[in-house]
Amino acid sequence: MKVSTKQKIDRFVSVIVPIIFFAFTGFTFYFAPTQVNFSPLLVLAVLYLYAYSYRKIENLPHYLDLLLLVTIIMVTFFSITLIPSSIGHFSNSEVNILKVSVLGISSIGFAMIITLLFNSLELSLVFSVFLALLGIAMEGGSLSIGASLFCGSLFSSLMSHRIRRRSQIIKAGFFSVLVFFIAYILECSQSLFLMSSISLSFLKSTVLIGFFSSIIMMFVLPIIVPGILYFFEIIFKVVTDVSLLEFSDFNHPLMRRLILEAPGTYQHSLVVANLSEAAAESISANSLLARVGSYYHDIGKILKPNYFVENLVTFKDVHKGLKPSMSKLIIVNHVKDGIELGKKYRLNPRIIDFIGQHHGRNLVYYFYQKALELEPHGKHEEEYRYPGPRPQNKEIAIVSLADTIEALSRTMDEPTPARIEEMVRGIVRKRFMEGELDESNLTLKELEKITQSFIRMLCAVFHARIDYPRDDARKPAETKKNKS
């Protein structure tokens, strides 16, 4: 009961605080559209309220959140007000439409950037309200420009949210500008219900400019948006879906090394990625981040691949001649080695977090037991634990669970649905009881959804392995028949 009330408050705050922030900023600019007198102070005050009450980006200090939003708002404000005004004041209607199209294009671009950076449609919605207010302020209270800016920017946010392919940026740019111009034509001169009031020359020039703007956006956005995002990613240490797509490419040098030097670990990572992506999807977490984090989580194993069971080809136990403490050191070091490799190959810090946190403070159980056998009264438990930290967000917690579940599922003799469920629930319960998930922000309800997703996926994998009667017995007879 306590948890659900907290969630309700969180959800309420997540909507209300950005609305207050953008509405306030919008009205501030409405009263001072060209002169920024007191508005920066007000903006900063409301931004402070936003950062203090509700932080949209996890694991970032408040000031970075604040700075990121301040930067985007200021850049948006200046480009939207200064670029169209530099076109000048002409009575010519074509020039006015050109001005409107510049306003629309920049709004759509910024809405896309906000969506890709914050990964939140709530925030994008309020940003669209802000852009609409800004447009109304600039055009002397013109509702038509406000409505079309709102439609265009919100549509661009909807289309660029959770992108899986680069071509989605091209599509988003093209269709958003079309939506913007359609809304502009419909709203202009109150012509929504009186289509006859539109002059033919206005319609012709708007359609022409609208169409060419859409085409231009198709080429410009895929170049400009990733460039701006890259800049923000480096400064503010965030990761967006666009760069995640780059890291998910198997031609990334680190992925190529994993495939060639530790093929067993690569196969393990693929299964972990599938399990994690589905689980993250089930709780509306960032499934692309979970997938890419899974690809790289065991990257440290490429330095000593033969010491990890999934890469053993000859089934020769290389740990046999080693002391349990030495084996433990090699196993635990794949985390440290992975972090170093990640830094060397310039992985995003959010992906390196997966390498460092996917084992949390777990016990290296097998070698801990061996140490106990050799020295029953020794206090080994702390020595045989991974150094941590524990998973700090939902996506890493999911990968950490999927990692263990995948490894154990391979050792199951007869994986019936009942046994799979028992195994998955056992692991999740154990991790929960040990406090491994305490810092990940996962709720009990989400944990249940994740568990169900794991069970469903594993049942589907093992269901495919039905022992069909083999064809080998029939072959000799058939071959004879064919010969004759």
Ligand SMILES: [Fe+2]
């Ligand atoms: Fe690992």
Ligand SMILES: [Fe+2]
């Ligand atoms: Fe792993």
